[in-house]
Amino acid sequence: MPTKLEARRVGIHYRRQRSGESLIAVDGVDLRIASGEFVAIVGPSGCGKTTFLNAVDGLLPIASGSLLLDGREITAPGPDRAMVFQQPSLLPWRTVTGNILYGLEMQRRAGTESRSTAKRLVELVGLRGFDDSWPSELSGGMQQRVNLARALATDPELLLLDEPFAALDAQTRETMQQELLRVWNETRKTALFITHDIAEAVYLADRVIVFTARPGRVKLEVAIGLPRPRDLRMKREAGFVEYERTIWETIREEVLRSEASPPAAVA
């Protein structure tokens, strides 16, 4: 499989709003994602995993190293990437259809066929009949479905997901995980998924990458050998639990280590 995304010794600095001092959020991340692969990054909170994702999206500049998408340096947001945000972040004054087409409009790619694109995506994410609903009329899980459809509408090369189910209740979260796998199965987009939920990472991904505590580095990579299509029942099986336990112990080690040391400033 050709490489879709490649990170070479990527360092990202983070400026503290109040003191103005620069901290190292991500330090020397090496990462390679193959085309069509589903990769999840987990790590203790504040490990810079969301920062890394924002850099891949082009919202944040990197301080060192290089970040390549299809061999080209990432410098700004582009139509080849789309983000599913942690908060649904839907425009409240646009209907479901209007929100799904938002990205296409911003990229000046909306046209006569947009309406049918929106209709297809509404059905893909399981919201048939809600095309003209306002976001305020939808539940949290349904709003996240729109968030996902909006990202898919631009037909990106790389789908970025920033803890999209973190704010949902436990049952809705599991349903959404299963729905995401169903949608991913149909589109087979290369996906980079950020989460702090280990079971979620193991359940969704082909490969789970564990970040160290701040500054974030790659601590461990685990290839998940579970067959697809996956089922929620797998979460109770021994193989699954074993993956979960390995990752959990690595993260626990990191949490204990980070509690003993202050964040590193830029030299």
Place this chain on the structure above:
Amino acid sequence: MATPSGQLDTIASPAEPQALVRRPTDARDRAMRRHEPTIIGAAAVVLFFVVWQGVGIIRETAPEGLALGPFKFIAPSQLFLPTPLDIARAFQAYVQDGRIWKDVAVSGQELLVGYVSAALLGIVLGLLIGWYARLRYALDPFITFLYATPRIVLLPLFIIWFGIGVESKIAVVFLGAIFAILINTAAGVRNLDVNLIKVARSFGASDLQLFRTIALPGSVPFILTGLRLGIGHALTGVVVGELVAAQFGVGQMMAVAGATFQSSKVFAGLFLIAGTGMLMTFSLQKLEQRFEAWRPRPN
């Protein structure tokens, strides 16, 4: 929407849209509930005027006062408190002698020109100030100074500059209304949801696209609040401006009527102005409903 497997599906899978519609209740019951605020409000107003008119009836039937147990209620004189019917008669006379048309035309012109120009400039400037921090830093001292000053105190200056015609009143109305509109609009832009800005940026939106699709619709509720507050300031400007110095206008009529002890006529002017304010606020509410179809409605 059927997913391959898993009994959890039914929990979060969206229901059919009909499920969002409220359960049908008895039609008469629903109509009653919908009109309840109007019915109670109207009844209270009618009661208020009946009691007020009752004072006049007591004045005529018992000029010596009405004994209420140990207390004695003496109705105030007509000069002090005219009854609703007295006011209606004064209003009728005002219409019949034709003065009203000239006064309304003058006051209306002052209000309309002053308020509309305040709204246009206030919205544009507010958007710019909210968007460009440096412009805000530059204009903030002036806005703070003028907003803290009751704009009416500038009237003597405006009369020197523009005379006692409509121009000086337009200036007062304009300055009275613009700050509420401008400050609210700027606050609207500054209170935008950062998550939405991030979405726009992530999809590569230009500054202009960001402004048009996020900043402008996001500040509409604030702009409408500013416009509503501006109405009160504008009406104050018209009336007080005319009280100080004018040849025509509803405020000028009230000043003359007050100086000549025609309290019924003063009240007639008061109702005319209050009615105008209520009408403007009502129109704005209608506009608000049009703009905010997306807002969640209680129940």
